[in-house]
Amino acid sequence: MNRYLLIASFALVLTAGAYAQFAESVLPNGSFEEGLAGWTLSVTDAQGLGAKITEDPAQAKHGARSAQLDLPGGPSTASLASPLTPVEGGKDYLLTFYFRSEGFSDTNLFAGVNLQFTLTWLNGEKKPVPGPGGAGLAYGAVPDWRFMCKLYHAPAEAAFMALSYRMSCDEKGRPSSAWFDRVQLRPWPGGAGEALNTWVYRVSEGTFNRNVYRRVADDDTPTGFAVIANPEFMTNSGYLAGGLYLRTLVPGQYRAIFRLKAGELPAEPQTLLSWDLNTASMGKLNAGTISTADFRQAGVYQDFSVRFVLPPDAQFVDPRVAWSGAVTTSVDTITIVQEKEYTPEDLKALMD
Numbered sequence: 001m002n003r004y005l006l007i008a009s010f011a012l013v014l015t016a017g018a019y020a021q022f023a024e025s026v027l028p029n030g031s032f033e034e035g036l037a038g039w040t041l042s043v044t045d046a047q048g049l050g051a052k053i054t055e056d057p058a059q060a061k062h063g064a065r066s067a068q069l070d071l072p073g074g075p076s077t078a079s080l081a082s083p084l085t086p087v088e089g090g091k092d093y094l095l096t097f098y099f100r101s102e103g104f105s106d107t108n109l110f111a112g113v114n115l116q117f118t119l120t121w122l123n124g125e126k127k128p129v130p131g132p133g134g135a136g137l138a139y140g141a142v143p144d145w146r147f148m149c150k151l152y153h154a155p156a157e158a159a160f161m162a163l164s165y166r167m168s169c170d171e172k173g174r175p176s177s178a179w180f181d182r183v184q185l186r187p188w189p190g191g192a193g194e195a196l197n198t199w200v201y202r203v204s205e206g207t208f209n210r211n212v213y214r215r216v217a218d219d220d221t222p223t224g225f226a227v228i229a230n231p232e233f234m235t236n237s238g239y240l241a242g243g244l245y246l247r248t249l250v251p252g253q254y255r256a257i258f259r260l261k262a263g264e265l266p267a268e269p270q271t272l273l274s275w276d277l278n279t280a281s282m283g284k285l286n287a288g289t290i291s292t293a294d295f296r297q298a299g300v301y302q303d304f305s306v307r308f309v310l311p312p313d314a315q316f317v318d319p320r321v322a323w324s325g326a327v328t329t330s331v332d333t334i335t336i337v338q339e340k341e342y343t344p345e346d347l348k349a350l351m352d
């Protein structure tokens with residue numbers, strides 16, 4: 001191969017690499033183009049109201065079909081579980097899907113009809129293992145297809161994942177339907193990206209629940225202040241950090257860094273806190289827990305870095321920490337690092 005050809009092929013590799021973060025989905029028939037093949041349906045309808053799960057050839061966000069769950073009002077449930085999808089334990093995965101709904105509630109408050117998604121992680125013997133779960137979807141009707149996006153860290157023992165959508169209606173619920181399409185679970189490459197932009201927020205300046213926690217002097221922080229949760233003085237309630245409501249972040253890839261200190265590290269590890277990256281319209285972009293076992297040393301600040309993908313229309317991102325009430329915990333800063341700003345091509349790869 002001559003010199004010029006070499007240069008040309010190198011350039012090609014670079015171009016391909018710019019979008020390589022979007023791997024193929026490992027979840028089979030996520031667009032329901034093969035109908036409900038591979039999915040497991042379960043309907044409970046003791047009164048014979050006509051609850052059902054069908055493929056819908058009239059409505060689709062991707063391709064020509066979607067899955068439709070129908071509850072005609074009255075006590076009934078319908079659930080739709082994905083094929084068992086092979087995953088690699090300890091790796092990150094990006095779950096994305098579209099849904100829309102009719103009926104439900106006019107007020108966004110619960111009116112007898114509930115819709116949620118859950119994740120079940122299973123080991124090589126297909127036995128469930130603990131891991132990050134799903135969330136409730138909107139109580140109010142969502143007339144237009146809504147994009148959902150969430151980054152998951154597969155438990156170390158996981159070999160499979162199953163996603164399921166569950167809809168339920170009680171005696172007060174009105175007739176309701178929900179549609180799902182383009183369900184994707186994409187392996188997400190590991191490692192932190194380069195920092196394009198970095199924003200540091202000091203929690204002690206006010207983004208915490210002041211009714212519960214206190215701002216205290218702390219010589220271990222650059223500002224000399226931190227917010228503390230101490231089991232001697234308070235019980236578990238309220239956000240130890242939260243309320244930033246970041247509205248200026250553009251769609252892209254980010255990491256959030258929670259800077260935390262644990263007062264002591266008990267011999268028997270305990271959950272110190274839970275964290276999440278909450279949004280107005282699409283729930284939590286990522287969520288998890290931190291245990292005392294995750295700290296190297298008691299009384300020393302440590303950074304906990306978590307990644308998230310921000311699609312358009314999230315309205316805001318609120319990085320939050322909820323204390324578990326057991327061990328004295330201090331929080332210094334929340335840092336947001338932008339690793340990649342999505343181009344229109346990236347958004348197309350994420351959302352199409």
Ligand SMILES: [Ca+2]
Pocket residue numbers: 030031032033060061062063064065066181182
């Ligand atoms: Ca489809």
